Amino acid sequence: MKKVGAWTAEDVSHWLSEEGMQEYGDALRTTDGVALLRLTEADFRIPPLSLVSSDGGRQLLERLETLQLETHIEAHKNGHTNGHVGGLPNGTSKPQRNGSLGLNGFRKEMVQIPIPTMEAVRSPFPAEWGKTGMAFLYAVVCFVTTSVVISVVHERVPTKEHTPPLPDKFFDLFDRVEWAFSICEINGMLLVGLWLIQWALLKYRSIIGRRFFFIVGTLYLYRCVTMYITTLPVPGMHFKCSPKLLGNWEAQMRRIMKMIAGGGLSITGSHTMCGDYLYSGHTVMLTLTYLFIKEYSPKRFWWYHWFCWTLSAVGIFCILLAHDHYTVDVVVAYFITTRLFWWYHTLANQQSLKETQSNPFSRVWWYRLFQYFEENVNGIVPRNYQLPLSWRASPWNRGVKYSKLDIQ
16 A cells, blocks of 8 residues: 555545545645645634534544554554564563663663543444434324325315316426326336435445435425415326215225325325325425435446436426426425425534524524434534445445553
């Protein structure tokens, strides 16, 4: 392995990517190995490094401290510095304690290095799977509530013969394509599948998972409100809505369970109710999965990002091409999804915004939940990967391990 002092700017950029600190790539794009080792806390108080992270460069400085120690050990591993046993004095069979003479008459001084115990080391990104479980439960409750509200709203949707579809500019420009909605749902399932695989490989999957569950749950909770207070007529005359049950709660519960079992997808035949138009749940999932995929994958995977963006964009276009949602349904869904995602991650990545004092975001109803989920997360979550259910660390997350030397 090349010595750190001989690293080029490209080597530094590669090391930052391996350590999950890609956000420093632009600020340190001209920094070589020697300059990297000389970085101090003062450098992170001034631009451009002060603009990268709100933690004052603490995470990067910790990694640099380990890197400096590795460099120091590598440079003096042959016993050319104090504190390393280079050999045994003549006539002895054990290393000598402080003040003893080493080989060639040179005096050796043993240096005691305190090694912190595992209990004393607190990760800046604790797993806290209990909180992740609560976020998952929250998402499930919101999804079930959405299914119940859809069943309620379905009973109020006016018949298409009595109230024809509202005028829509997109529908005026594009004729309906019958198979387009199937393409939308297939793209959505592909994106969800890719995101689940990527999430399972993330090192900090517990933190990122509860973020996803909380955001998707909140989006579906908002959807319950919008479609309940404003019931729109069907977007097209092609809709074949299930008959109204008129208070038959047992039949409604069976219909709700069928919808939940089928994931709320028309392609599975589980979604035959009408009225859940404002806003589009398909647009929510197509947009949100792409945002999470891009946020938590390496920037150098641009081809992967473009592929997922294409799946998302084509899926959203097919929703409109199938005339299964009004254009306003899609626009509102995209706006709410992107804003909630960006607001949440802005709060999560800025330590100062996690405090209620002088913070306008603290007035949002879900801010207390946000504080509960993110209170122990310090800084931007690295995009590190490791195999799930494995005791061995990933090669992308290499660390130096130390052990105590017992010298009698």
